Amino acid sequence: MDEVLKIVNDIKAGQIRPMYFLMGEEPYYIDKLSDFIEQNVLSEEEKGFNQTVLYGRDVSVEDIISTCKRYPMMAERQVVIVKEAQDLSRTIDKIESYAENPMPTTVLVICYKYRTLDKRKKVTKQLEKNGLVYESKKLYENQIGEWIKRVLQGKNYAIEPKAAAMLVEFLGTDLSKINNELEKLQIIIPKGSTITAKHIEDNIGFSKDYNVFELRKAIGDKNQLKAYQIAQYFADNPKDNPMVVTTSMVFAFFVNLLQYHGIKEKDRNPKNVATVLKVSPYFLKDYDVALKNYPMRKVSAIVAKLRDIDVKSKGVGANALPNHDLLKEMLVEIFN
Template sequence: MITDVWKQIKKNQFAGVYLLYGTETFLIHETIQLLLTHLLNEEEKDFNFSTYDLEETPLEVAVEDAETFPFMGEKRLIVMQNPVFLTSEKTKGKVDHNITKLEDYLNNPAPYSIIVIAAPYEKLDVRKKITKELKRKAVVEEAKKLGDQDLKIWIKDRAISNGVNIDDKAIEKMVSVAGSNLFVLTNEIDKMSLYVGSGKRIDLHTVEQLVSKTLEQNIFELVEKVVHRKVEEALRIYYDLLKQNEEPIKILALLSSQFRLIYQVKELSRKGYGQQQMATSLRAHPFRVKLAAGQAQLFSEDELKRLVHLFADADYQMKTGGLNKTMIIEMILFQLHSLSQKK
């Protein structure tokens, strides 16, 4: 796991080359920041830290920089962003790279330089020679979405790094309110840490008082109100979102996405899938799958099929201007409420 790399860096144990790939770009960013903090002081950063976008700069330029002796320090940190040549994506018309230059470097890396290859892609092309060489000679870690338990551990560790503690109930509430986006969670943890002060504790009340709900969380609560026959509360959430200048078409898209996930989870559950298998198959965060599994129990398969078609029709109406956009979602909420009353 990428957190194991963090532990090594914090002990000032560095590899010569890191290949970090995956769609959780926050984890890649954090690794680079951690290396920067532990490798270079403020004066050295101006001279010995370089970052290159390989969609704009030839690879060999970055490699030559890594081969250059550090100035006013002992180490250099070279970050190579967007190495699309490690994927199966066609690179026609983009920058030409001398891949051999990197292969040669891997055989004889500069002892004073640390290279981070940041690849924000879900998969790498393991058939390519350079990918195989990196897997053999670099520290390779996947920056993937954290599972439910890993996410809670990460939140606790983040709070501790800020000099505060956080209760388990506060963590549960925080994830349910703010979601699983690490950039969002970081901002919320940092905000609460400043509020409670060093050495103090973030409790459930602090989260309820300070953490902002995401649009996605408001949509989840809206769905929860409807399926539990609380249409007035659902409408209140909807009107609050409109007051916050949220577009009806965006709200509809999130509602559609939630019910599509509920339907997919119900189908996979019927086939015997576990929640972790569902998350992998649907490419959804385990926490979202867990919530959808609970909601799926409130609907039959036929009801969910009808709802998916209902949302598709609403999307068509909204995009063709057949009805008032605000009214379309109101009608959907009343139809969902009517459906829940038949249960």
Template sequence: MDVKAAIKAVKQGQISPVYLLYGTEKYQMNEFVSLLVEQTISKEERDFALVHYDLAETPLQEVIEEAEMLPFMVPRKLILVQDAAVFTAGKDYAKVEHRVESLLEYMKNPAEYSVLVFMVNQEKLDERKKVVKAIKSDGMLLSFMPLGSEDLLKWVGKKAKEHGCALEEGAAEIIIRNAGTQLQTLAAEIDKLCLYAGRGGVIRAETADQLIARSMEQNVFALVEDIANLRIDRALAIFYELLKQKEEPIKIAALIARQFRIILQVKDLAGQSYSQHQIASQLGLHPYAVKIAGEQARKFQAAQLKQILSRLGTLDYEMKTGAIDKVLGLELFLLKLAA
């Protein structure tokens, strides 16, 4: 079952006795846990019904004992378990000894009054392990991975609607490009924009661009975007703004090189018929970043990208050895790109 189906089931009161949540998208995972709390425990019962454990400090068998123990003064309890490394590959260097068979036994006859929720903030589980197979077949295994580019745009629009405001065409793109792809950050920025627009108001692309402060990485991302579209005046304006913010030119050059390296890698993998999600997984990037890099890649030949990276390598050496003034060196690099 996917996350959408699981959310629908929870809202209908169909609660699984055991959940295993994994993935790198913590915001969505926390939203799902909040929904479980709302649907299973009333506010006045939460002091007694909500139990937290960390497997870095507590043996798994103690968590199972808690699940089997009758709840005190409440009809049902929700047990949230963090750092569930027993479900992942590799060695577990924790000092706590876990008896995984205790969970396997528990799953054969889970308590009706307990809901166990294990949370693993990692991209993959070790599906060779018996416990993972058992939860996959008898419990509820849910993956919380970064949204695809189109889903991310829809998510931004949905969040704005929840706050009672609408987005002008193109505003969602600006919000993501300025704020980045982390859902927690995006949610905060959308909240701010909707407060500015007012209930029933419209968030315009220009407003989003003015109100969302870009991080260093997002500024470099925009700078490369301007270079790709031959908007050298705007690229230089971003560069000078970064200098005003006391950013180190060598660091700026390194981030520019990183972005061009990503563009070249995306171009190469796309040429081998890799999908957007496959490229994202291969390079460890968000699918939206891959989408934008793919759009930028179409504006360069592979040979051009290699030449740009070679120039950046030479520039890095000259800046670090004092052969050229750091600011002047970057200015000349940007002007040569425009030419």
């Protein structure tokens, strides 16, 4: 995020590079930077003749170079944005000839999502020398909570740890999806407020009492009554609680628990455990309880059983079994 802010601040200060090669596994910041350049480098009057948006599936590298070599009309510069440039992955190296001597009156933005250039190649070195190469890396799950907190702080909001954890648990590490949900909340919640688990439940549709991480907590606590109550709720609301998602997340919990068992006692400080397991520190207390309730041998056996149930949840060899029966089977295997 700090690198993105620097790029944005440099552009605001008039320090505009002739080339921006935006690449990496996390598309969120690639889109944000591309959108910022598209909206802010040229005035509204200049954009009509001097801003061009191309798509990788529709053009060749030669087309891009040809467009970049045009002169701006009644403006200091033109902006050429190439979206979905990963579709040009087989020929992207041809941009090297342009990168060696880019047009000073053109700002070329290449959005190369889900891929990266080899940093040892000459094309990458030329792009770095005469422009800017930014790699947008995927955040680990245990980093997303802090990212949510920082994004909201910048917009004068705070968020409860549980509310942030709920977003991560249900939306995963997709920053764009999480940001979309945060923007919805900001429409209805006044600035200066703290976003709570109830806000998430009421406005995004997650139940704070009947959700997967409450199920995992009940399992970790060996609270069979609560676990079966949640399972019944899932069975009654299958569209909102797909069996495939439930089994995969419970499976991930026990895989992490197995890893936890493998961490030496002297290394079991919260920061290290959260890093090794790649989970939010908020959930560590759940793992600490489960660690005492499930010895390593039992966890290994549960992981093996959950693999079989996951296969069944996908309809392999168990087409006739309803969700309720699969959920019951999963809990029986865990608690026995």
